[in-house]
Amino acid sequence: MVFNKIFSCIDLIKMRDDFLFSEIQIRSACFIDEAQKRGVKLRALKFGKNNLSFPLVVKPRCGSVARYVTTNIRNKEELLKAIRKAIIYSPAFIIEKFIENSFVYIATVVDFDFVAVVRQVPANIIGDGVSTIQQLVEKKNSNKTRGEPNQKNFTLYKIFIGGTTIKLLAEKNYNLQTILQKDKIVYLQKNPFLKLGGGLVEVTEEVHTDNICLFKDIAKFFDIRLVGIDFLVPDITSLYKSQHCGVLELNSVPCIEMHHYPSSGKPQNVASTLVDLFFKYYL
Incomplete structure (x- = not known):
């Protein structure tokens, strides 16, 4: 072995x-x-x-x-x-x-030119000064864009409350009945997995220009006209060379719906660019 x-x-x-x-x-x-x-x-x-x-x-x-x-x-x-x-x-x-103090960014590159980027964030809620954590979770889960973990055709999923959630809350002396102060953000999972209720923040317009060039260069290097790049970095707005960062993997069939249906941020029309690519090379 x-x-x-x-x-x-x-x-x-x-x-x-x-x-x-x-x-x-x-x-x-x-x-x-x-x-x-x-x-x-x-x-x-x-x-x-x-x-x-x-x-x-x-x-x-x-x-x-x-x-x-x-x-x-x-x-x-x-x-x-x-x-x-x-x-x-x-x-x-x-x-x-494991690269500490970083976020997972998913960059989709189409035809070596178009780039859209979302940041994955762990399941979280934002206090309103009135509602308990449990009520805030229920409110967020009631959003029709969030499905059950076993459901298909959903990009976002309902927040899962389990042992990790209880432990994270306890570390802050919180519980599910705690009323959060207004605008207070509390994370309910360690990992940004969508199946656990993680969110997607569209950040394309915030990405450093050299980072955009990096994503394009990666696509060109592998000669892939449609590719999803999972990128780990602390700050996407800063030059990648100045940070401890890395590429996790490439996906030949990226989930472009992440850019169309983020939990926050301006949606990016990747599908339209993909259609243009199809007509350009195949029709």
């Missing part, structure tokens, strides 16, 4: 921009079967602890919408738990470095 490098966009783009990816660790994957599970887990623990160092991320090698992904892993026990979780979904998993 060996740890194989996953030559993703991080490895390839690094050759073109060493500064951007100088702090990004190479992803490593573990391929296992039942007979190898114990040995692989031990080696994965050693690799994550010694080669990458905490905090870490563990995810299945294949998958979508962040199924069985664990982020911000701080110690050996959390890492082992995350590995066990990942292999439920896939016999191969990836360990990578």
